[in-house]
Each structure stands twice: as C-alpha cells, then as structure tokens.
Amino acid sequence: MSVLLFTIIVLLGAFLAGLLGSLTGLGGGVIIIPLLTLALGVDIHYAIGASIVSVIATSSGSAAAYVKEGITNIRIGMFLEIATTVGAICGAIVAVYLNANYIAIIFGCILIFSAIMTLKKKVDHTTLDDTDKWAKFFKLNGSYPDKGTDHQYAVKHVPAGFLMMLFAGTLSGLLGIGSGALKVIAMDNIMRLPFKVSTTTSNFMMGVTAAASAIVYLHRGQIDPGIAMPVCIGVLTGATVGSKVLLKAKTDKLKIVFAIVVTFLAIQMIYKGISGL
Amino acid sequence: MSAVNKNINDKDIQVILGTLLRAGVIISMTIVLIGGVIFLIHNKGVITDYKVFKPELAKFSSIAAIFKGLLTFHGDAIVQFGILMLIFTPVARIVFAIFSFLIEKDYLYVLIGLIILTIITISLNGGLAH
Numbered sequence: 001m002s003v004l005l006f007t008i009i010v011l012l013g014a015f016l017a018g019l020l021g022s023l024t025g026l027g028g029g030v031i032i033i034p035l036l037t038l039a040l041g042v043d044i045h046y047a048i049g050a051s052i053v054s055v056i057a058t059s060s061g062s063a064a065a066y067v068k069e070g071i072t073n074i075r076i077g078m079f080l081e082i083a084t085t086v087g088a089i090c091g092a093i094v095a096v097y098l099n100a101n102y103i104a105i106i107f108g109c110i111l112i113f114s115a116i117m118t119l120k121k122k123v124d125h126t127t128l129d130d131t132d133k134w135a136k137f138f139k140l141n142g143s144y145p146d147k148g149t150d151h152q153y154a155v156k157h158v159p160a161g162f163l164m165m166l167f168a169g170t171l172s173g174l175l176g177i178g179s180g181a182l183k184v185i186a187m188d189n190i191m192r193l194p195f196k197v198s199t200t201t202s203n204f205m206m207g208v209t210a211a212a213s214a215i216v217y218l219h220r221g222q223i224d225p226g227i228a229m230p231v232c233i234g235v236l237t238g239a240t241v242g243s244k245v246l247l248k249a250k251t252d253k254l255k256i257v258f259a260i261v262v263t264f265l266a267i268q269m270i271y272k273g274i275s276g277l
Numbered sequence: 278m279s280a281v282n283k284n285i286n287d288k289d290i291q292v293i294l295g296t297l298l299r300a301g302v303i304i305s306m307t308i309v310l311i312g313g314v315i316f317l318i319h320n321k322g323v324i325t326d327y328k329v330f331k332p333e334l335a336k337f338s339s340i341a342a343i344f345k346g347l348l349t350f351h352g353d354a355i356v357q358f359g360i361l362m363l364i365f366t367p368v369a370r371i372v373f374a375i376f377s378f379l380i381e382k383d384y385l386y387v388l389i390g391l392i393i394l395t396i397i398t399i400s401l402n403g404g405l406a407h
Contacts, residue, residue, distance in 0.1 A: 004321035007313075045330040053360050057302055060366050064299035067291050074291070078374060078389050085396045092400075100330070138385070207298070207367030208393065214364045215400045221335025225356035226320075227327060229313040232360070236306060 001040075003226065009040065010230035018058065018238025023251055024258045025199075026118055028235040029055050029177035030111055034265040037104070038272070042227065044100045044107075048176030049222030052214045054235035055178045059206035061236060062243060066200035071144045073197055076155065076187075077204045079138050080165045084183075084209040087169025092216035095174045104273030107175050111266035114181040115259040125192045126153050134158035144197050153194050161191040173213035178206045290377040297373055301366030308359030316352025340401075368397055 001009075013035045014028070021028035029051040036047040066072050095103060130141050135155040143152045155161075164186035172179040180202055187198035217223050337343045337357040346354030375390035 001325050002321065003323045003325055004317060006325045007317060040327075042327040043330040046327050053363060056363050056367060057306060060298045060363075060370075061302045064295040064302070067298070068295035070288065070291055072291075074294075074374065075386060078371075078386060078393065081371075081393050082389065082396070085393055085400075089396065089400045139383075208371060208397075211364045211367045212397050212400050215397065218361070218364070219338055221332035221338040222330070223338075223357070223360060224327070224335065225312070225316065225337065225353040225360070226325065228360055229309055229316070229356045232363070233306065233310060233313065236302070 006040070007226070007230045010036070010227065011234045013039070014054070014231045014234025015238040015241075018054070018235035018240075019242045019245075020238075020254075020258060021235070022058070022239040022242030023246055024118055024255050025180070026114055026258070026262065027055070027178045027180050028058060028239055029175075030114060030262070031265075032231055032235060033107065033176065034111070034269055036227070036231075038265065038268055044103050045095075045222050046224050046227050048095065048103070049214075049217045049224065050228040050231035051176040052210050052217060053223060053228045054232040055172075055176070055210040056207050056214060057232050057236040058239040059178060059203050059210065061240065063200075063204045063207060066203065069145070071196050072200045072204045073140070073142050073144075073193075074204070075138065075142070076140050076191075076193070076197075077201045079140065080162065080186075080201075081205050081208050083162050083165035084169030084172065084205055085212040087166045087171075088173035088209045088213040089216060091170040091173025091175075092213035092220075093173075094170075095176075096216075096220055098174075099277075101273040101276040103175065104269045104276075106171075108266040108268075108270035108273065110171060110175060110177070110179070111269070112263055115262040115266070117181040117185070118255050119259050122188065122195060124195070125188060126194045127156060127192050128152060128154055129156070130154035132156050132158060142197075144194065146196065151194065153197065154192070156192045157190050161186045164190055169209055172206075172209050173216070176213070176217075178203075178210065180206070290374075293377075294370060294373060298366060298370055301369060302363065305359045305362035305366060308362060309356050310359075312352050312355025312357075312359055314352070315350070316356060319352055368394075371397075 017031035018028040033047045033051050036042040037044050140155040143150045168179045168182035183202035187193045343357050347358050371393050378386040
C-alpha cells in the first residue's frame, strides 16, 4: 500500500474512532488499535505508539474545557497521577518485552470489560462523610458547581483508590489506551466521587499518564510519524466533532450497538493473539 | 487567607491551566499537520511496511535525533517534533501547577508535583526502553 493511500485510510478510520469514542465515552484508543492491527495488518507495537499520542491530544483538548468550568479536582488529579505515571512507565517497559500476541489477548479482554462498563447503569456512591484521614491530609474533599449551586463531596478509601490507579496506569502504558473505564471505577466506586468530578478528573490525568508512557515508547521507536500523524489528527478531529454532537444526541442505543461491535473486535483480537502463539 | 479569596485564586489558576493545555494541543497539532503535508508530498508513492515491528529502523527515537532531523526540514522529522511538543503539553501543565501551588503556599502539592516531574524525568532516560 502506498503512503498516500495508507494515510487517507488511517485518517478516516481515526476520525471515526475519535467520533465514536467520544460519543460512547469509550475513548478513541480502544477503537483505533484494533482497526490498525486487524484491518491494516500494522504491528501492535506501532498501533499502541500512535494511539497513546492521540490519547494525549484528546484528553488535553477536552481537559482544557472542564478545568475552566471548575469541575475537575486538580488535587485529586495530581495526587493520583503519582500512581498512574509510575504504573504507565512500568506498563510501557513491560510492553517492550512482551510478545505482540500476548498484548493482543490482554487488549481484547480489556476491550470487552470496557464495553460492559459503558452499558452498566451508574450508581451514585457519593458521600458527605469526610472522616477519611488520607482524604483530609491530602485535602481531597471538595465541591463542584452545577446549575448555579455548589455541591460538596467527600472522598473515601484513598489507599485502595490509589492502588487501583496504579493498575489503571499500568494497563494504559501496556496497551496505549487511556483506560478511562478503570479510572472511573477507582474514583466512582472506591473513592466515592460524583460522576462529573470523576470523569473530568480522570480525563485530566490521562494526559500526564499517557505522556509518561509515550516518552518510553518514543525512545523504543514505537512512535512512527507515518502512523502517528494520521492517527492523532483523525482522532482529535473526530473527538472534537463528537463532543459537539454529544450535547444534542441520545447515545443509549448507540452505546449498545457500539458495545457489540467492540466485543466482536475484541474476540477477533484475542483469537488472532491465541492463534499466533 | 479567607476562603473566598482562595477560591478566586483557584479559579484564575484553572483558567490559565485550561488555556495552556488548549494552546499546547493547537500548536503541536498544527506542526504535525504541516509536517504531515510535507511528508506526503515527498513520500506519497513509497510503499508502507508496518507488518513487523523494527525498532532499529526508527529514525527519530530520541529528542536529540528529532532536533537533528528538524534541521533537514524532512516532513517526518517535523511530525515527530510536533508529537514531542504534544507529549510535553501535559508536562508543562505540571510545571505550571507546581508554581501555582507555590504561590498558594500549598507545599504538600508542590512536593507532589515535583514527584510527578521526577517520575517523568526517569522515563526520559532512554535506557528504560532497551
């Protein structure tokens, strides 16, 4: 395939990945990697390198908007970034030594898990019980503005949340994805944050986490300009369009259709990985 | 410091942080786009081969190599430079946050920011990847 044709195909695919990733909340990375590996036969190491770059672009772009609105809890974000960056670097180093087939299998499993998570109804776990001594020490409790009023919230189970973030960071570095699904579990279910705060703070952290692993990938030669260029331009454009459409569209049905497609891709990746062992 | 005063301070910081992130993404993606166009003009007919991961063929796998390549005005070097700027956008955000916590005299978070920077600096040590 010529460079021009390859660039055009990847650009279109990445646009679609960014659009759907933002509409469903799954993120662009989890779609572009199967697309590159399954449809275009790109080695998963290159696909991961390109995807992580697009994660930095989309998360920094949208974090800009959330931070200005004052919903993001910058202290929680920075505190947990210690865990996610350490995890990301470990994950990226492990990825260097891991056979591409094992990465594909792990990727498929995480993909299925993420698809299930987008369909699950969210349960509000928020609490005002501000007795957690870690939360007090690190000044994590806060409030966020919504429809003109300030909503207070307290943070629980800080060490458990921190450990979960270490795991989320490792997967992010290993697979080149934002691993938003795991981060939201850590913050919603374990630390008891309100959805608005957890999704925006998770997004805020993604940039630094992805940057940590991207640096390792860069030195390893996994970031190839020929793939990374169309991927990051496409995903960023798609995600930007998606965030504009999101305000108007109903995404419930789309989420179900998308979860099925993603599961199908995941099974193919696992199958390909196992048969290549 | 009164609570109201502190909130105003936080708000300012958040607006600057948001602007910094957005500017970083826009500037770096513009560089990637320009590099991409130059790259396509010169290489459009070349046959791609990404089937097998060949790290030894990577031309720009260190910051020094990217800067050296930039002097040649090759499209792929410019793209890689844009990507490098994109990678450093969230890192710049951390540096900014450290200074703003310093102004707020929140030394615990100055320390946390420095820890994150140290972790990232460790990853800059290319030896980790080999």
